[in-house]
Amino acid sequence: MRASSKFLRIRPSCDRLLPSLNPTRTNPRFLARNFSSQIPNSPKIAGKFGTSALALSLVAGGALGYYGSQFSQGVGSADLKELHGPPNISNKKYASSDEMMSAIAELREAFAATPDVVSTDPNLLHARGFSENSYHPASSHSVVVEVHSTEDVVKAVKIAGKWRVPVTAFAGGTSLEGHFGGTPRVGGICIDLSNMNKIIQINEADSDLICQAGTQWEHINETLKEKDIPLFFPLDPGPGATVGGMMGTGCSGTNAVRYGTAKSEWFLNATVVLPSGEVIKTRRRARKSSAGWDTTKLFIGAEGTLGIVTEVTLRLAPRLPTTVAVVQFPNVRLATSAVAEALNSGASIQCVELLDDQMMKAVNISGMSAVTYPEKDSLFFKFQGSPQTLKDTAAAVKRIVEKHGGTGFSLAKSDKEADDLWANRKYGLWSTMALVPGARCWTTDVCVPISRLPDLVYGTKKDLAEHGITSTILGHVGDGNFHALLLFRNDEELEAVRGAVHRMVQRALDLDGTCTGEHGVGLGKKEYLYEELGEGTVGLMKTVKDAIDPLGLFNPGKLYPDAPNTKESH
Numbered sequence: 001m002r003a004s005s006k007f008l009r010i011r012p013s014c015d016r017l018l019p020s021l022n023p024t025r026t027n028p029r030f031l032a033r034n035f036s037s038q039i040p041n042s043p044k045i046a047g048k049f050g051t052s053a054l055a056l057s058l059v060a061g062g063a064l065g066y067y068g069s070q071f072s073q074g075v076g077s078a079d080l081k082e083l084h085g086p087p088n089i090s091n092k093k094y095a096s097s098d099e100m101m102s103a104i105a106e107l108r109e110a111f112a113a114t115p116d117v118v119s120t121d122p123n124l125l126h127a128r129g130f131s132e133n134s135y136h137p138a139s140s141h142s143v144v145v146e147v148h149s150t151e152d153v154v155k156a157v158k159i160a161g162k163w164r165v166p167v168t169a170f171a172g173g174t175s176l177e178g179h180f181g182g183t184p185r186v187g188g189i190c191i192d193l194s195n196m197n198k199i200i201q202i203n204e205a206d207s208d209l210i211c212q213a214g215t216q217w218e219h220i221n222e223t224l225k226e227k228d229i230p231l232f233f234p235l236d237p238g239p240g241a242t243v244g245g246m247m248g249t250g251c252s253g254t255n256a257v258r259y260g261t262a263k264s265e266w267f268l269n270a271t272v273v274l275p276s277g278e279v280i281k282t283r284r285r286a287r288k289s290s291a292g293w294d295t296t297k298l299f300i301g302a303e304g305t306l307g308i309v310t311e312v313t314l315r316l317a318p319r320l321p322t323t324v325a326v327v328q329f330p331n332v333r334l335a336t337s338a339v340a341e342a343l344n345s346g347a348s349i350q351c352v353e354l355l356d357d358q359m360m361k362a363v364n365i366s367g368m369s370a371v372t373y374p375e376k377d378s379l380f381f382k383f384q385g386s387p388q389t390l391k392d393t394a395a396a397v398k399r400i401v402e403k404h405g406g407t408g409f410s411l412a413k414s415d416k417e418a419d420d421l422w423a424n425r426k427y428g429l430w431s432t433m434a435l436v437p438g439a440r441c442w443t444t445d446v447c448v449p450i451s452r453l454p455d456l457v458y459g460t461k462k463d464l465a466e467h468g469i470t471s472t473i474l475g476h477v478g479d480g481n482f483h484a485l486l487l488f489r490n491d492e493e494l495e496a497v498r499g500a501v502h503r504m505v506q507r508a509l510d511l512d513g514t515c516t517g518e519h520g521v522g523l524g525k526k527e528y529l530y531e532e533l534g535e536g537t538v539g540l541m542k543t544v545k546d547a548i549d550p551l552g553l554f555n556p557g558k559l560y561p562d563a564p565n566t567k568e569s570h
């Protein structure tokens, strides 16, 4: 898979932290793995037992469908755990182990012309079922199909339907809430779209672009830049995320304050393979359409439970010059009030990010920044517009932040300095890891109305301090979207972190917020949906799911909660 060039641009000061600048090894998933491999009890099951032991257990088990599905990710003694299937898949009948083997044999036959496409390599099954970024239970798939076209997806989905095998889409693998694991005690087919990464057509005059679903957002923007096309795709989630996964999770990122989130204003249409194997295209390429209700939207935030997206038309935005400024505050409340006034003033702000005092400390000690920052709650602004607009915006925002107690307002003096400052924001996860050497990091998000953000931050910080949890806070503050990066070193600390995440979500819901502003539901947040959305709305979601996927084959166990007020144990 293509590496993110953001990582290729890391400055020499970072070299000691990064394994190498080799494109494959600088992929964020590699980085996450590399950091975790320094931890004695790293949950790399394949590494721990060795490929041959896994292969042996595969044969000895005699049931491909069961292979690996009993492994749960965790740390230390929690490495191996039998999983209990999420209750909401228990009323569906899935393939037996014999039927799973028949399905795999049929897949091999269907893809006989390209034999490498179908794989039961234990390491690959594990890599596609488990995430280094999630501490929710996970399971291996039974087989991975590396698709190259919509037709490939149709072939695999039809075989899955015939044998009632669960199907889970995988693309960038950067999602954070247990989105793409296999189905416990069943296994399933992982449809890996990461090779479907082609930009098919760029329509500059129409400001849109057609690409395959496995295309990474950075690749799109780099390609447009290389071709000297003054447009870009503004949704910017984790490095390495793909268009299909971004639709799947309903993502956003730092640009959301100016450009909004993954909604159908940005996804003009999608080609989707439904659980029946039927292929639909949700709309044509016209910029707008009121021809019926918006079927594209149905697949945004659906986490691969309603269809597998294979091709998308994206709307693009003009790429404007930008610059970056950083300012410190005595506390989060003052920082938030400054943001509200700056946004309401109409200043030309593309992004505004909150990094708390702990995060700034982490940036300093990580060695990833050439600048040493004051270790105070800080705002990172990105301004956009013509050179004159940038100057005027900086002056206006400086006045506003100083009125709210901001100090040390520092504006980048060159594009390079702006890139370097912004990189310090973007590498928040890796900087956080430097706070506790050898620790692992649970990243999660919630979102509240902007004015309630200080209450959320203070409540959470107090709770984390009371429970002795080291963490940093990173917020897309312009949207009231708050990320906590919580560190732990062992099972006991992991459980403390799990409890803190639960209390943080409850706090956000109590503040009229949501359990996730942009990361999505997966396994991690589904228990909150009834409380947040109400029985009627969740019931409607389930009705749609049942109508489109009556056998419950697409990504079972994710997104839809089981029953009102049921706290599911994963």
Ligand SMILES: Cc1cc2nc3c(=O)[nH]c(=O)nc-3n(C[C@H](O)[C@H](O)[C@H](O)COP(=O)(O)OP(=O)(O)OC[C@H]3O[C@@H](n4cnc5c(N)ncnc54)[C@H](O)[C@@H]3O)c2cc1C
Binding pocket: 028, 133, 168, 169, 170, 171, 172, 173, 174, 175, 176, 179, 180, 193, 213, 214, 236, 237, 238, 239, 240, 241, 242, 243, 244, 245, 246, 247, 248, 249, 250, 251, 252, 253, 254, 303, 304, 305, 307, 308, 309, 310, 429, 518, 519, 520, 555
């Ligand atoms: C360091 C870091 C920073 C991050 N920052 C942000 C951020 O700022 N904002 C944000 O929103 N997220 C962020 N994320 C989370 C992540 O990048 C997003 O959730 C992203 O949208 C996932 O895309 P992906 O291609 O990796 O999807 P995957 O992880 O591969 O899959 C995600 C879900 O989508 C489904 N899916 C994948 N492809 C398809 C398809 N073609 N059709 C249908 N369903 C599909 C999968 O089955 C799964 O349920 C961050 C993650 C990391 C590691």
